[in-house]
Amino acid sequence: xxxxxxxxxxxxxxxxxxxxxxxxxxxxxxxxxxxxxxxxxxxxxxxxxxxxxxxxxxxxxxxxxxxxxxxxxxxxxxxxxxxxxxxxxxxxxxxxxxxxxxxxxxxxxxxxxxxxxxxxxxxxxxxxxxxxxxxxxxxxxxxxxxxxxxxxxxxxxxxxxxxxxxxxxxxxxxxxxxxxxxxxxxxxxxxxxxxxxxxxxxxxxxxx
Numbered sequence: 001x002x003x004x005x006x007x008x009x010x011x012x013x014x015x016x017x018x019x020x021x022x023x024x025x026x027x028x029x030x031x032x033x034x035x036x037x038x039x040x041x042x043x044x045x046x047x048x049x050x051x052x053x054x055x056x057x058x059x060x061x062x063x064x065x066x067x068x069x070x071x072x073x074x075x076x077x078x079x080x081x082x083x084x085x086x087x088x089x090x091x092x093x094x095x096x097x098x099x100x101x102x103x104x105x106x107x108x109x110x111x112x113x114x115x116x117x118x119x120x121x122x123x124x125x126x127x128x129x130x131x132x133x134x135x136x137x138x139x140x141x142x143x144x145x146x147x148x149x150x151x152x153x154x155x156x157x158x159x160x161x162x163x164x165x166x167x168x169x170x171x172x173x174x175x176x177x178x179x180x181x182x183x184x185x186x187x188x189x190x191x192x193x194x195x196x197x198x199x200x201x202x203x204x205x206x207x208x
């Protein structure tokens with residue numbers, strides 16, 4: 001099972017992102033754009049694990065205590081750099097709680113043998129990526145100047161910076177990612193409520 005942990009986004013925010021994508025996707029037609037229902041804020045990518053790992057992971061994540069927090073979506077950028085773009089992303093602004101949650105998830109999963117993150121947490125929403133390229137934020141082997149997003153960059157320079165709204169994060173999820181020819185399909189395996197005093201039974205199973 002290919003696993004990761006993430007925050008979901010509110011429907012109103014997804015709708016605004018969807019309208020933005022409709023307006024600009026034609027300026028980067030050879031890139032792969034995300035499906036709107038797949039827009040999420042990744043907290044931790046775990047990778048392939050056997051099914052028996054999942055129960056231990058759920059139990060470990062249920063012990064995380066972070067209060068709900070506001071998170072705003074707006075702006076954009078390119079990974080690893082605008083001159084060597086592989087990924088087009090929307091920006092995220094949040095207080096210390098988001099960093100605290102990501103650190104808590106990293107620490108919790110490390111107790112199950114998942115390697116700790118080597119770089120600071122860099123929250124973002126991936127909107128599109130160069131076909132066949134990695135979605136990793138940092139420079140990868142083979143990165144270099146390219147024109148995959150050139151027309152899009154020109155378009156973005158001529159319009160106001162997009163703002164997609166603010167939501168209150170009250171929960172996070174354990175997801176399974178299933179790869180296919182049409183892109184990845186994400187399934188929520190478990191919901192975890194945010195709250196410093198959330199009881200253990202605040203975990204609510206999600207039936208996709």
